[in-house]
Amino acid sequence: MTVVIDVQGLHKEYGTTVAVDDVSFSVQEGEIFGILGPNGAGKTTTVECVEGLRVPDRGSVSVLGLDPRRDRAELTQVLGVQLQDSQMPERLKVAEALDLYSSFYRSPADWRALMEQLGLADKATTPFKKLSGGQKQRLSIALALVGNPRVAVLDELTTGLDPQARRDTWELIEGVRDRGVTIVLVSHFMEEAERLCDRVALIDSGRVAVIDSPAALAERAVSEQRIQFRPTASFDDALLASLPEVTSVIHRGDVVVVTGNADALNAVISVLARNQIVARQLRVDQGSLEDAFLELTGRGARNGSAHGDGQGKDELR
């Protein structure tokens, strides 16, 4: 695996505000690397240094061996960028924008195919200002990919998209990765990171809190398992409460909620089986990336939490 992006000791201040304190990470070729963190953690400033839009106060950034500032002309040929809230001229039409941007690159992608893939073909002659939020977002993704980049930096990829469009976009991004493009994804949306990212860096207050795969991070955050089921026969709570793996047993109507450590599920099921009780509608809530996020950053993923409900729940029939 070759390192495609290497960031070491990045530091950036705006006036007296420290936007990025000390950030280091490296992105391998062909992976989808997520940069997660609360608002104002320094995610966008970090990727802006990678894109060459900002000059770091300290530290080094290298993209495909290029210096984002010094080797600007070469970098822009190989790095596709989606900015957080970039717009187009109001009266510029979708096809014109794609045609125009493709003319900037040495070996551009087929913009008509891209327009098709992103579901914008029927909007080809629609001016930018008449597009919906989701369509603008899809155009922005298409423009990031129109230069056939080797690396794509996507900031807030699916913000403003409806669930269907979001899933379509994820599929598209996976397809792009399968073609060998390395992707850096800035997000505060946990489901997106869990679904797409090979590895994520959690950034908090301008520092990297941790870098790992989403699954490993979620596992790390697990301190408790929550097991919920409808027993086929009633039983005494003590039956389960006495187990060393179990910390609490609660009855809610005919639903039983048991919390315990990582081994609690096995212990509970075998005790129930021994007593000829079947756990119906069994559901286990495990740790999620969001739990890891909250634990590691010590605060809420303010905007992410609204979408994050129901994540990491393994439905076991």
Add this chain to the structure above:
Amino acid sequence: MTVSTQAHPAATAGPGARRSALAQLTRVEFRLFLRERVGPVWGVGFPILLLVVFGSIPSFKKVLDGSGGLTVLDSYIPVLVVMSLALLGFVSLPLTLVNYRERGILRRLETTPAGRVRVLGAQLIVNFGMAVVTLAVLLIVARLAYDVPFPGQFGAWVITALFASAVVLAMGLFVASIGSTARAAAAIGNVLFYPMMFFSGLWLPIPAMPETLQHVAHAFPLGAAWESFQQAALGSWPPALALGTMAAWAVAFAVIAGRFFRWE
């Protein structure tokens, strides 16, 4: 050594791709300019409307005393020419650029290989192109409808138009670089426009001004432009001082703009 004769494919594709990028940018910006309507209406339509209004006033057909046969309307043509350039230069150009900056379009372009020179170049080409069209229409309408003769020294007139375009476009870049919002840029553009137009004789012809005011007018970029257009219209070469004044202002504004222009 055969290696040196082999061109790198990327290297050969590069310049070609870039040339077409500028052409493509210019073409798109030109279409947008027409779609926006502000530029065509103000920069092109308004001076021609004024020409029609002035041309319809009977007293404007009177021959001016001691002018060698010039009518009042004849003497106003250079003023209208200067005004159309000024409208394109410090209203249309900076408004587009500031709007692009405010909406993150310049920033987005910064992340592509388009390059700053091509991005600004396309804007300058579009506005200059519109200036050429406006000036041509002004001269032709004035000639056909109101019997205003074509400039006596046409070459000098064209050279003056180039110098004057350079100065107004440089001023437009200056407005775009110090005005951080569209509102501020519009205000700065207006603040520049009125005194500049005063000193090019829009309200009071320069020859009718008191002598000190005439000197001030000649030192102003658009006053110098008016003088050059006037001389060229009368069939003589404009004074080098007037061209030099325009060139100096153009360089000064371009340098300040180059220093302070922000891309976000």
